[in-house]
Amino acid sequence: MASLVCVGTGxxxxxxxxxxxxxxxENAELVFSLMPDGFAQRYVEGLNSNVVDLQQFYAREYEIKSRRVTYEQMTQAMMEAVMAGKRVVGAFYGHPGVFSCVPHMAIRRCKAAGIDAWMEPGISAEDCLWADLGIDPGQCGHQSFEASQFMFFRHRPDPCSHLLLWQIALAGEHTLTRFHTSRDRLKVLVKQLCEWYPLDHEVVLYEAAFLPVHEPQICRVKLQDLPDAQLTPVTTLLVPPVRKLEHNTEVLAMLGLTAADLA
Structure with a gap:
């Protein structure tokens, strides 16, 4: 019976x-995989002999191709297999629902066609970030945005909590045809962030480790130096809080509490 489940491989x-x-x-009739490297791809192929590598849909060298087209082609390939009556698995590194539109698109289309489809979570880069940096986001909260979306829309970060900006290497890139940004665009982002954070505020450039023999990449720089930093497609920017949490005295009064009660 036809079905689709999108899983995360961590x-x-x-x-x-x-x-x-x-x-x-292991039990799928056909697996579509999107892995970060050949080692991970071979691992998936070792679990099932019928694997289609979705990397083939990305633009080839010197080819200009919108990632919107790529994602549609990936989704369509999965849908064709499902519509043919197969039990299909989409295997995506990290969490299949985090910064990964293809699983969401495919699941929605399957459900619209009356076909069973669901998602199984995986360990995401954000999960690794909190562990590797030794941060409990529950202590002061956090906000999370895709870097370009943060630039294009009027998001307002809370400088009392952690701020995560994903895909920082693409900040300001709107064509979906390139995998890098420019120094000038990063300077615009820095100017935006200066509304809430000083130029000498220390930020963290983070990359999770894909292989057990590797260490996570953690680089601490001043906000003003961000445009000159070395970035890759998997770099995430963490902007730590610049101020302590501020008590909401009005709410505390309504609750019959004072700041001392929370110490």
């Missing part, structure tokens, strides 16, 4: 995949 090769996600891959 960030670290093999070690972060759940028992359930692994079982779905």
């Amino acid at each position: 960030i670290g090769l093999a070690g972060q995949i759940s028992v359930r996600a692994k079982s779905y891959i």
Whole structure:
């Protein structure tokens, strides 16, 4: 009976995949995979002999191709297999629903066609970030935005909490045809952030480790130096709080509390 389940394989090769996600891959009639490198791809192929690598839909060298077209082609390939009556698994590194539009698109189309489709979570880069940096986001909260979206729309960060900007290497890039931004665009982002953070505020450039033998990449720089930093497609920008949490005295009064009660 036709079905689609999109699973996350985690960030670290093999070690972060759940028992359930692994079982779905092993028992699928056809697996579509999107992995970060050849090692992860071969791991998936070792679990099931019928694997289609979705990387083939990305633009080839010197080819200009919108990623919107790429994502539509990926989705369509998965849908064709499902509509042919197969039990299909989409295996995506990290979490299949985080900064990954193809699983969402495919699941929506399957459900619209009356076909069983669902998502199984995975360990995302954000999960790795909190662990590697030793931060509990529950202490002061956090906000999370795609870097270009943050620039294009009127988001207002809370300088009392952590701010995450994803895909910082694409900040300000709107064509979806390139995999890098420019120094000038990063300078615009810095200017935006200066509304809430001083130029000498220390920020963190983070990249999770994809292989067990690798270490996460953690680089601390001043906000003003961001335009000159070395970035890759998987770099995430963490902007730590610049101020302590501020008590909401009106609400505390309504609750019969004072700031001292929370110390």
